[in-house]
Amino acid sequence: MEEALSYQIGSGKEARPWQATPESLARLLHWLDGGVDSQGQAYEEMRQRLVTYFDRKNCRTPDDLADETLNRVMKWLEQNRKEVDAEPAKICYNTARFVFHEYLRRPEHAQNDLDEMPVANQPAEDPRVTAHLNEEEAAKEKRLGCLETCSAKLPTEDREMIVRYYYGEQRVKLDNRKALAAERGMTANALSIKACRVRDKLRACVTECVC
Amino acid sequence: MNANDNNLLRSYLLGALPEAETEICDELSFTDDAFVVRLQAVEDDLIDSYLQNELPQQEREQFQAYYLASPRRQEKVKFAQSFQSFAKRQVLAPTMAPAVSFAPAEPVRQPIGETTSWWESLRNLFALPNLTMQWGMAAAALLLLLGGGWLFTETQRLRGQMNAAQTEQATLQQRERELQAQIEQQRTTNTKTVEQLNEELKRTQQQLEQLKQQQELAAQQARQQAPIGLPNLLHVELTPQTRGIGKTVEVTIPARTDYAVLQLAAPEDDFQSYQAELLTSADEKLRWKSGKLKARTTGTSRVIDLSVRAKLLPPGSYVVKLNGIAANGQAEEIRKYSFKVVKP
Numbered sequence: 001m002e003e004a005l006s007y008q009i010g011s012g013k014e015a016r017p018w019q020a021t022p023e024s025l026a027r028l029l030h031w032l033d034g035g036v037d038s039q040g041q042a043y044e045e046m047r048q049r050l051v052t053y054f055d056r057k058n059c060r061t062p063d064d065l066a067d068e069t070l071n072r073v074m075k076w077l078e079q080n081r082k083e084v085d086a087e088p089a090k091i092c093y094n095t096a097r098f099v100f101h102e103y104l105r106r107p108e109h110a111q112n113d114l115d116e117m118p119v120a121n122q123p124a125e126d127p128r129v130t131a132h133l134n135e136e137e138a139a140k141e142k143r144l145g146c147l148e149t150c151s152a153k154l155p156t157e158d159r160e161m162i163v164r165y166y167y168g169e170q171r172v173k174l175d176n177r178k179a180l181a182a183e184r185g186m187t188a189n190a191l192s193i194k195a196c197r198v199r200d201k202l203r204a205c206v207t208e209c210v211c
Numbered sequence: 212m213n214a215n216d217n218n219l220l221r222s223y224l225l226g227a228l229p230e231a232e233t234e235i236c237d238e239l240s241f242t243d244d245a246f247v248v249r250l251q252a253v254e255d256d257l258i259d260s261y262l263q264n265e266l267p268q269q270e271r272e273q274f275q276a277y278y279l280a281s282p283r284r285q286e287k288v289k290f291a292q293s294f295q296s297f298a299k300r301q302v303l304a305p306t307m308a309p310a311v312s313f314a315p316a317e318p319v320r321q322p323i324g325e326t327t328s329w330w331e332s333l334r335n336l337f338a339l340p341n342l343t344m345q346w347g348m349a350a351a352a353l354l355l356l357l358g359g360g361w362l363f364t365e366t367q368r369l370r371g372q373m374n375a376a377q378t379e380q381a382t383l384q385q386r387e388r389e390l391q392a393q394i395e396q397q398r399t400t401n402t403k404t405v406e407q408l409n410e411e412l413k414r415t416q417q418q419l420e421q422l423k424q425q426q427e428l429a430a431q432q433a434r435q436q437a438p439i440g441l442p443n444l445l446h447v448e449l450t451p452q453t454r455g456i457g458k459t460v461e462v463t464i465p466a467r468t469d470y471a472v473l474q475l476a477a478p479e480d481d482f483q484s485y486q487a488e489l490l491t492s493a494d495e496k497l498r499w500k501s502g503k504l505k506a507r508t509t510g511t512s513r514v515i516d517l518s519v520r521a522k523l524l525p526p527g528s529y530v531v532k533l534n535g536i537a538a539n540g541q542a543e544e545i546r547k548y549s550f551k552v553v554k555p
C-alpha cells in the first residue's frame with residue numbers, strides 16, 4: 001500500500017499544482033470523522049499530530065508541512081472518488097513520512113542558520129538573546145498572569161489536582177502523587193493522564209492568553 | 212506502562228532511539244490515542260525534570276541539543292517554568308487567591324493519603340474512649356502539623372536548603388503516618404500504653420528541635436554563601452517618594468547578584484493587584500515592566516515584591532512607578548519609589 005501511496009500522494013511534483021476546494025475539504029472532514037460528525041475536531045486533532053510529528057523531526061516549518069500533508073491526503077481522496085476504508089491515521093502518517101523525506105531533500109534544508117543549530121552548538125552569548133532579555137522577563141510575568149487567569153477558569157478540583165500533582169521535586173513530588181492517587185481512588189497511570197490533560201488544557205489557554 | 216516504557220519514550224523524545232524504534236513510535240503517535248496521551252505525560256515530566264535539574268548528565272545534554280532545538284518545544288519549557296513558579300506560589304502563599312490547599316477535596320477512599328489522614332485522624336481522636344491519650348495524640352499530631360508548617364516556612368526562606376528540608380519533612384510525615392497507624396492499633400488491641408506513646412511524642416519533639424537547629428545553621432550558611440545554581444538575590448526595601456527632601460536610597464549591587472528584590476511598601480488602598488514599571492530617573496525611559504503583582508502582609512505592614520534582573524540595573528538613578536489595578540481591570544498610578552544604584 002505504501003508504494004501506491006507514494007505514487008499517488010507522496011509526490012508533490014506535477015505540472016499544475018493541485019488546489020484544494022471546499023468539496024475536497026468536506027470530503028476529508030467526513031473521512032476523518034469516520035461516520036461521526038466531530039464538528040472539525042478530528043481534523044484539528046490530526047493536524048495537531050502532524051504538526052507535532054514534524055516538530056519532533058526538527059523541521060523548520062511544522063505547520064506548513066502539516067498543511068501540505070493534509071492537502072495531499074485531500075487530493076488522494078478526490079482521486080479515489082469513493083469510500084476509502086483505509087485507516088485515516090495510518091494514511092496521514094504514511095503521507096507525512098513522504099512529505100518529511102521530501103523536505104529533507106530540499107536544498108534550503110542544508111542551510112546552517114543560527115536558528116537551526118542545536119542550542120548546545122550556539123554561541124554562549126547569543127546577541128539576539130541578550131537583546132531580548134527584557135522582553136523575555138516581561139513575557140514571563142505575562143505568562144504567570146495568564147496562568148492565574150486560566151487556572152481560575154478550571155474547576156476547583158482540577159486546579160488543586162494539577163498544582164499538587166506537579167508541585168515539588170523528586171521524593172516530595174512522588175509522595176504527593178501517591179497520596180493524590182490514593183485520595184481519588186485512581187491508579188498512578190490514570191492520575192498522570194488526567195493531570196496531563198488538564199495541564200495541556202491550561203497550556204492551550206495560556207498560549208492563547210499570551211498571544 | 213512500566214518504567215522501562217517510560218525510559219523508551221524519554222529516549223524517543225530526546226531523539227536518542229534507533230531509527231526503527233523511532234518509526235514505530237512515530238506511527239503510534241498517529242494511530243494510538245493511549246500512546247499519544249502517555250507520551251504527553253512523559254514529555255511533561257521530562258521537561259519538569261530538566262528544569263529541576265534532575266536529569267542525568269547525558270539526558271541533560273540530549274535535552275539541550277535536541278529537544279530545545281525547536282522553538283515550539285522551547286515554548287513548552289517556558290510554560291513549564293512558569294507553571295512551576297505558579298504551583299509553588301499557590302502552595303507556599305496561602306493568602307493568595309486562588310490558593311491551593313493540600314487538604315483533600317473529597318473523602319479518602321483508602322487511608323493512605325497523608326494530608327487527608329491528618330484531618331481524619333484528628334477527628335477520629337475525639338471519638339476515642341481514653342481522654343488522656345486523645346489529647347496526647349492530638350497534641351502529637353498538632354505538633355507534627357506545626358512542625359511541618361514551620362518547616363515549610365523555613366524551607367521557603369532558605370531556598371538553597373529546599374531539597375534537604377523537603378527530605379526531612381517527608382521523613383517526619385512518614386513518622387506521623389506511623390504514629391497514626393499506632394493509634395489505629397491502640398484502638399483495636401489496646402496493648403500500647405499512654406506512657407509509650409508519650410515517649411514517642413517526646414522523641415518526635417526532640418527530632419523537631421534538632422531539625423530546627425539544623426535549619427538555623429543552614430540558614431546562617433545560606434546567608435553567608437549562596438548555593439551554586441540558585442539565583443543570588445539582593446533585597447532592598449523602598450518607601451514611596453514624598454514631596455519633602457528625603458535621602459534617596461542607595462543600593463550597591465554585588466557583582467554576582469542575579470536579581471534585586473525590591474520590596475515596595477504597599478499602599479493601604481485595596482486594589483485587586485498591582486503592576487510596576489522601572490524607569491530611569493533622568494529621562495523617564497521605561498526599562499522594565501512587571502506582570503500582575505500581589506501585596507503580601509508582613510507583620511503589620513504590606514509589601515509588594517518586585518524581582519528585577521540585576522543586569523537591568525547598572526549604576527544610575529531609577530524610579531519605580533506602581534500602578535493599582537482595580538477589579539474592572541483599570542490601572543491607576545498610585546505611587547513612585549526612587550533609588551540609586553551605586554558602583555560596588
